[in-house]
Amino acid sequence: MMTKIDFSSLYSLLGNLHSRVPFGLGSRYALPPFFVQIEVTHRCNAGCPMCYQKTKLGTNDEMTPEEIKHIIDQLPAWCVLSLTGGEPFIREDFAAILEYGLKKKRCTILTNASLVTDSHIDLMVRNKLLLMAVSIDGIGDTHDGIRKSAGLFDKAVETIKKIQEKKKALRTNFPLIDIKTVIMKENLGQLTDILGLADNLSADFITYSVPRHMDNLYSAPYREDIREICGALPSYPRLEDGELELLTKQVSRIRKYSGKTKVRFYPANMLDERTLGKLYRQELSPQNFRACSLPWSRMSISPHGDVYPCLSYLVGNARRESLASIWNGPRFREFRKCLERNRLSNFCLGCCNSICNDIAVEK
Template sequence: MYRINPRIKWRWEGDKILLSTFIGMNRIAGEVVELYDKGNEPESVVEAMHKRYPDVLYDKIRSDILAITDQLVTLNIVVSEESEAFEDVPHDPFAMGHIGQYFGNNLTAPVGVACEITARCNARCLHCSIPSTTEDTGELTTDQWKNIIDEMADIKVFGASFTGGEPLVRKDTLDLVKYAHDRGLRVSVATNGYLLDELMIDKLVASGADFFMVSLDGATAETHDTFRGLPGLFEQVKSALQLLVDKKLSVGVISIVTTMNVNEAVDIIDVVKDLGVTRLSLANIRLAGRAAENRYLEPTVEDFTKLLSDLYEKDQKVTGIDVKYPNLPAKLYMESIGTDSYRKVVEQGKIGVCGAGIIGCAISPTGDVKPCDMSGPVSLGNVLKMSLKEVWDTSDVFAHLRTVQVESQIPCRDCQLSHMCLPGCKAQPYQIGEGGNKLLADTTRRQCFDAFRDELMKES
């Protein structure tokens, strides 16, 4: 007897299915998945499919269904009914490209929603998109968040990420985690790690949390604690990460690259690898909230070029850790590691591409829906006044994010390399209100074009 791996969520998208790993499958494969979701033997699935398609030769159906089954088993999507150890299935590293090609960037619901359950925080990070506070400033109540979670489950959102602020300062976080888990959502917690001691970890896991994303923005206590505004945080983060690894829990580390850590960002790899962490994402800063006020935090073109050179060299030597590179313009990669190496990095899926408004969105502590959890004070609609589904389906901003291409952005449309660039932060014009021009590329891409204008400008 086979069934779907409990770690996998799936849903119909028209006549195709989408899995929580971002793999898309056609209708026939979808029907097979649906049958295995109810628990079935391969031969029973063959019989069921033959009844649905009586005009197709039985041997043809049997051959196709068994081939699909073998593929599903190989991908760990379908597992034995008796199996008790369920491995995570890796996410498709080219998810954003496939979502565009296979589903036209037009999903019926988000894949995941970042739930900013509080603006309160015990840190004072220089880049935070939320104006953190120690006070409850009109946050949604427990029941209101549960109503949102109900809708997320009803429209088949796959996962909820509880974030903030610092989500662990809210007294009902465990209750919300359990509620989301019981409604069938995969639950992750994004935290600065300060309150993540062994007791809290055990309570979160017991409530249903199955992934932890912890921030680490320096290879030294001086850098990290200064950036985060919380003395002692660096050592506490290392302690929390060690606990998570020792308990064999799924954990990733995210590091925001700024002028404060750009020269030691590569050393963060050693810090987290020594703790046993196997996933690290280096992300460039998003100019929203405090970061828009502290623009000195954004590294220069020269800073990024050196970082990419050092990062690539380090990544070729290190093993046992998957490092995601910052999403930077193709020209910076080509200047630092060369065109062939850049293509290799892209082909390996090592550069994260933004899915705001395409596969995900965020909900603020007061119920405002926005492109992502780095969007700052942006509202595309409030869940107290309209449903999440309505915002997802009708927002002009979401529609823009789903259709705008690199080649149409300013100044990328004048660049010879625009066809080689991955999309940057397409929501930045909405975040920092730059004259209302929604076609402006993010500031890093504009800086790149300005620095190499003579080389990059298309011939008129």
């Protein structure tokens, strides 16, 4: 069986090669997508303040399981499928969607893990779900307070324990478990505690990310004019000097961790006081980051079938058009052209997939 480190390295390498080849050749056309994210719903049983989808609750016009299956059927054989929300398990018919996805593709899920049943666990482990990303932003009441839902922490931990027990019983490594933690004022003093929890739960990964105020540039309404995207500015939560000092101390301790859980930070290369300070003081510009090739390998699809690259720029609708016609259609190519010409838009700064250029930061 492939180890977690092998999987992580291989996935990153293949994804990078898949997008970098056409990007490096200067083509605005792309190979068929390597990674497709389907938001099966915008509904959720939590109320996270940092979530950019909290204004989009409701069941109106969500794609049916058959519509989602039709999208899955159009994906290339090598494509990795991510099923997200909202909270995907809030859909009563999610098991049918998940089962179909697992039979057809390598799948991942992003969830708060509070609505996962024993039958869901059996389905995921037996069919080797590739990875389950579980949001945990604090220990106990801290997590529940951030997510505005009592008991969420205990349910998430219980779900992870059950999955690990099932994996052991069936002698499989899958699904890999990735603890997702958003860094914010409320949990600055618990970042190492969350790492300890991940270690105790035998999680394969823990991923820390820096939040931004997303406004609606990652959500509906989707922009028709690309200039609205490329000219927008991000907004980071401010940290006082003492809070930034606490964060850098926590990060320093995390860097010294040598356990089995693999630690990741988003954005990457944000592991020192100088760079973290520049990020939170909003002193970084697109020139401080490497050029991005992700729109040459990834696409996202909303619960209503709207297709967008990453930012809220509408490139088509999967209910009315084929994915192939959207993927290399004029609007997707226009987005790639904008990114190619400008390296990054201002709003890309701090994206989970952005990579800071250390040399540029030091200037």
